[in-house]
Amino acid sequence: MAIQRNILLIYTGGTIGMVKDYETNALRAFDFRQILENIPELKHLDCHIDSYSFESPIDSSNMNTFYFVQIAEVIEKRYNEYDGFVVLTGSDTMSYTSSMISFMLENLSKPVIFTGSQLPIGYLRTDAKENLITSIEIASAYEDDEPIVSEVCLYFEYKLYRANRTTKLSAEQFEAFASMNYPPLVESGVHLHFNKSLLLKSKESDLIVRKKLVTDIAILKLFPGISKNVVESILSTPDLKGVILETYGAGNALTEEWFINLLSEAIQSGVHIVNITQCVGGSVIMGHYETSTRLKYIGVIDGRDMTTESAVAKLMYLLGVGLEKEEFVYYFQKSLRGEISNQ
Numbered sequence: 413m414a415i416q417r418n419i420l421l422i423y424t425g426g427t428i429g430m431v432k433d434y435e436t437n438a439l440r441a442f443d444f445r446q447i448l449e450n451i452p453e454l455k456h457l458d459c460h461i462d463s464y465s466f467e468s469p470i471d472s473s474n475m476n477t478f479y480f481v482q483i484a485e486v487i488e489k490r491y492n493e494y495d496g497f498v499v500l501t502g503s504d505t506m507s508y509t510s511s512m513i514s515f516m517l518e519n520l521s522k523p524v525i526f527t528g529s530q531l532p533i534g535y536l537r538t539d540a541k542e543n544l545i546t547s548i549e550i551a552s553a554y555e556d557d558e559p560i561v562s563e564v565c566l567y568f569e570y571k572l573y574r575a576n577r578t579t580k581l582s583a584e585q586f587e588a589f590a591s592m593n594y595p596p597l598v599e600s601g602v603h604l605h606f607n608k609s610l611l612l613k614s615k616e617s618d619l620i621v622r623k624k625l626v627t628d629i630a631i632l633k634l635f636p637g638i639s640k641n642v643v644e645s646i647l648s649t650p651d652l653k654g655v656i657l658e659t660y661g662a663g664n665a666l667t668e669e670w671f672i673n674l675l676s677e678a679i680q681s682g683v684h685i686v687n688i689t690q691c692v693g694g695s696v697i698m699g700h701y702e703t704s705t706r707l708k709y710i711g712v713i714d715g716r717d718m719t720t721e722s723a724v725a726k727l728m729y730l731l732g733v734g735l736e737k738e739e740f741v742y743y744f745q746k747s748l749r750g751e752i753s754n755q
């Protein structure tokens with residue numbers, strides 16, 4: 413007989429647990445206990461489910477490093493008690509949060525599945541039930557006493573993705589997320605189809621939870637006509653330690669002297685600048701066009717095919733580790749949790 417797996421459901425907030433406030437007509441978070449009342453089907457799953465809820469559930473727009481640590485600590489404290497974890501958060505910043513948790517949980521050997529929904533659980537046409545039920549099924553899927561998935565993932569609308577490869581693309585479609593540079597890990601149809609060759613290998617070593625996160629970072633998104641004043645003011649932010657330079661296409665940027673000089677000065681003063689493309693798919697290829705050659709020359713770090721969400725998380729995480737410049741560059745360009753493709 414199959415062993416019944418223990419799953420911990422962590423509720424942080426988001427649409428999935430929201431109700432309409434008819435006085436204001438706005439959606440607001442409600443008591444997590446009502447989620448279980450709303451899905452009696454959960455009792456029929458072949459696993460044991462416990463839940464943990466944020467005392468005051470949040471809209472994921474209010475997500476921050478305090479909550480990242482809270483999520484990671486819940487998993488850390490109960491890591492040995494449970495076979496899998498399902499984390500419910502709002503979809504708006506789910507790619508950021510799940511990417512962050514993927515870096516914070518080093519040597520993970522159990523499934524941590526993020527999910528949520530576009531419509532509240534109480535709505536007739538809700539997407540919440542399928543998302544939640546299948547996430548729990550995946551979190552409790554074991555083979556030969558080993559979890560099939562042992563990484564941080566995001567499940568939405570019939571697909572399980574590596575979390576740190578995802579981006580929220582739609583505020584309307586049930587299929588809200590995409591992972592343009594890495595295929596889905598699991599596809600849910602009549603059966604759950606696990607693409608096993610794409611999964612990260614389970615780690616033998618003990619779990620380490622990295623909680624020191626540095627938030628002195630900025631995203632500098634280029635647009636035609638961007639002014640020197642704007643670039644200068646971002647790069648002269650007090651205590652700035654890292655910048656995601658959101659470039660065009662394959663990592664290209666304006667070549668005007670003032671721009672290159674400002675970047676170069678910032679790098680020389682110790683700020684890490686990372687090149688991430690504004691495109692949702694494809695990769696930065698530094699030096700492919702003349703418009704990225706100078707970036708490479710002045711020491712901009714190659715973010716290759718990482719998402720902006722993942723780059724934000726990786727910057728906060730690696731800055732917290734306290735590495736020397738060369739080590740920082742090495743680790744940023746290396747795949748730590750499957751977030752970047754090998755060259």
Ligand code: ASP
Pocket residue numbers: 425426427428470471472473501502503504505528529530
């Ligand atoms: N505003 C909500 C949130 O991110 C949207 C959602 O849950 O889908 O918390």
